[in-house]
Amino acid sequence: MILAWLGALCIGLSLGLLGSGGSILTVPVLIYLVGQDPKVAIAGSLLIVGIISISSALPYAMQKQIRWRTALLFGGPGMLGAALGAWGAHYVSSTLQMLVFAALLLSAAYLMFKPVNLDENDEPTSERAFYKIGLDGLIVGAITGLVGVGGGFLIIPALVLLGGLSMRLAVGTSLVIIAAKSLVGFVAYLQVLEAQSLSIDWHIILLFSLIGVIGGWLGHKASSLVNQSLLKQVFAVFLVLMGGFIFWQNISGLMA
Secondary structure (H helix, E strand, C coil): CHHHHHHHHHHHHHHHHHCCCHHHHHHHHHHHHCCCCHHHHHHHHHHHHHHHHHHHHHHHHHCCCCCHHHHHHHHHHHHHHHHHHHHHHHHCCHHHHHHHHHHHHHHHHHHHHCCCCCCCCCCCCCCCCHHHHHHHHHHHHHHHHHHCCCCHHHHHHHHHHHCCCCHHHHHHHHHHHHHHHHHHHHHHHHHHHHHCCCCCCHHHHHHHHHHHHHHHHHHHHHCCCCCHHHHHHHHHHHHHHHHHHHHHHHHHHHHC
C-alpha cells in the first residue's frame, strides 16, 4: 500500500507542476496498486482529481493566474460533456474503457513531447471565438466522463495553442476546468456504479485526496524551480510505458 500512497503524492505533484496528469496517474494506481474494479477506479479518480484540482487552483487564483472567462466558456460545456460521457459508460465495457484510456495516454505523451511555442514574454495571443472554446470543452468533457480523466493534458494545449493563453495562465485555468468537470462527472458516474452494484471506497478517496492535496501544493511551490520542458518529456516517457502496459493488459479481453 506504500506504493499507492506514493502514487497519490505523485498525482498531486503532477497537477501542481503541470496542471494535468492527475487522473492519468489516479486510474492506474487505483486499479493496479489498490486493486479496485476499473469502473470504481474511474469514479474515484473523478472525485479525487476534482478535490486536488480545487486545492491546487487556489494559489493560482490568489496570484490572478486564472482566465475566468475561458474557464466558464470551456468549463460549462465541459460539465455537460462529462455528464454525457458518464451516461455513455453504462454501455461500454470496462475493457473498452481501459483501451480508450491507453489510447489517451499515448495521445497525451505526444502532446507532452510536442513543444508549445509562445512569444518571448510568455504572453497570451488573441483569444479564440467563444463557441469554438465551448466545443473544445464539450469534447474534452465527454472524454472526462467516459474514462475518468480530468483532461488537463488535452485542455492545456487547447488553451495555449487555440485559446491564446500563456502557459501559466493555462495551468491555472485548466485546474478550475478540471475540478468542475471532474465533480460533475463523478456525480453522474454514481448511477453507473449503482446499476452494476458497485460502491465507492470513501476511505481510499479521503486518503488519496489528502495526500494529493499536499502533493499539489508542493508541486506549485516547485513549479518555478523545475525545468518544465524536461519535466514534460520525462512524464511523456512514463505515459508511453503506462499506455503500452494497459493496452497489453486489456487487448486480449476485447478480442475474447
